[in-house]
Amino acid sequence: MATSKKAKTKVKSKSKAASKKVAKLKAKKSASKKVVANGVPKPSTKPYGQAGKALEGVRILDFSHVQAGPTCTQLLAYMGADVIKVERPGVGDITRGQLRDVKGADSLYFTMLNGNKRSITIDSKHPKGKEV
Numbered sequence: 794m795a796t797s798k799k800a801k802t803k804v805k806s807k808s809k810a811a812s813k814k815v816a817k818l819k820a821k822k823s824a825s826k827k828v829v830a831n832g833v834p835k836p837s838t839k840p841y842g843q844a845g846k847a848l849e850g851v852r853i854l855d856f857s858h859v860q861a862g863p864t865c866t867q868l869l870a871y872m873g874a875d876v877i878k879v880e881r882p883g884v885g886d887i888t889r890g891q892l893r894d895v896k897g898a899d900s901l902y903f904t905m906l907n908g909n910k911r912s913i914t915i916d917s918k919h920p921k922g923k924e925v
Contacts, residue, residue, distance in 0.1 A: 846873025854879055855910065858886040863906035870909040878912040885914070 851874040855866040863878075863886075870876040880886055886903060893900040916922040 849873035851875065852877065859888055860906065863888075867906060867909060876910040878907055878910045880912065880914050882914045882916050 848869055851869075853866060853869055853874050853876045855862065855876050855878045857863055857866060858880075866874075866876045866878075878886070886907070888903040888906060889899050890903075891900055892902045913925075915925050
């Protein structure tokens, strides 16, 4: 009987050691699933729009006009930045009137370049404009 108890104890200790090894291998395997190569994580499996945006919490003042600047700041807005388009009173962005197809409305060209942004008109020469 004494030999069978010893044999059972050895089997139990071997099975505990084996289960620890299996647990370590599973942990390594799940950790390797999260990283693709060179420490770069796999892309999110969440549907579009549920993941956080890269520039969330960043505020950008957009003093640009015409095409290049508004296009760049629009891309930043798509990445989550809070973009505020700043225009001068009375003048604004010249593209508001370019290629206008509906009288009294902003042109589609302007709307296309400045979507996903907030806007404000500031007179930087006026004391109240300087406060802003």
